[in-house]
Amino acid sequence: MIYIFKLSGENYKLAKFELETLLGRKLRRSKDTVSIDLALSLKQVIAICNRSSMVQKCYVDGLKVWAAKSDKRFVARSPKKKPKTHPAMLKPKLARLLINLTGAKKELLDPFCGTGSILIEAGVLGIKPSGSDIDRKMVWYSELNTKHFNVKATLRHLDATELDTVFKNVGAIACDPPYGRSSTLAGKKLAELYPKFLASAHKVLRKGSRLAMIRPHYLKLRITNDWKKLGEFEWYVHGGLTRKILVLERC
Ligand SMILES: C[S@@+](CC[C@H](N)C(=O)[O-])C[C@H]1O[C@@H](n2cnc3c(N)ncnc32)[C@H](O)[C@@H]1O
Secondary structure, rough: OOEEEEEEOOOOOOOHHHHHHHHHHOEEEEOOEEEEEOOOOOOHHHHHHHHHOEEEEEEEOOEEEEOOOOOOOOOHHHHOOOOOOOOOOHHHHHHHHHHHOOOOOOEEEEEEOOOOHHHHHHHHHOOEEEEEEOOOHHHHHHHHHHHHOOOOOOEEOHHHHHHHHHHEEEEEEEEEEOOOOOOOOOOOOOOHHHHHHHHHHHHHHHHHHHHHEEEEEEOOOOOOEEEEEEEEEEEEOOEEEEEEEEEEEOO
């Protein structure tokens, strides 16, 4: 069947990359639309639309079969609905996007888990979440928030530059490290934390697995050649604040 997907205007390249990861196929985009012949049932395609964060509409033979408009998928887990909140917490839609960019199916680690937004979203998708944070209070926030949504997460108090002291053989990493504004850098410099974290993530991630992370656009980050850079996308937050979403594959 020929399916037509209309993508979110927030960033078409990123929306296409998310859909490619969910479908496991390369796609060709024309403006805001991807048209593709898929040997999948309507039910399977609707499940993919429901999982995606950036598909807006889906058509089969000109008939609309799915729309994100009046979408209630994320409302129940919006920051205000969580027992513990923090100014730096991620909205569920962005948390879902990061997870989808990793292609995670069974398990996922967030080594900067904060209030647990990524862990909760992973749990909702049936992915087993593990989380860690350098701040004990944030680990506790993650514990309370994940429990509130009946998500079972493995949680640790840990520096993300020392992941191999606890974790091994990890299948996917999605995270939103600190920018040094509303969340703590725990005494480290931004330019020191990110490369050390990547080196640590490389030790625990399985070969061929992905890491998706947000980073400040002003940070110069050298990607060592033991990673394959799959994509880097601009993500506009609000007035003057843009972040980058980086997707890497462990070589
Ligand atoms: C931007 S916040 C993450 C917010 C989280 N995604 C949420 O939705 O609540 C960054 C987190 O990184 C933690 N952090 C800072 N330095 C760290 C380090 N070296 N290792 C692990 N966690 C760290 C902070 O305590 C903070 O909780």
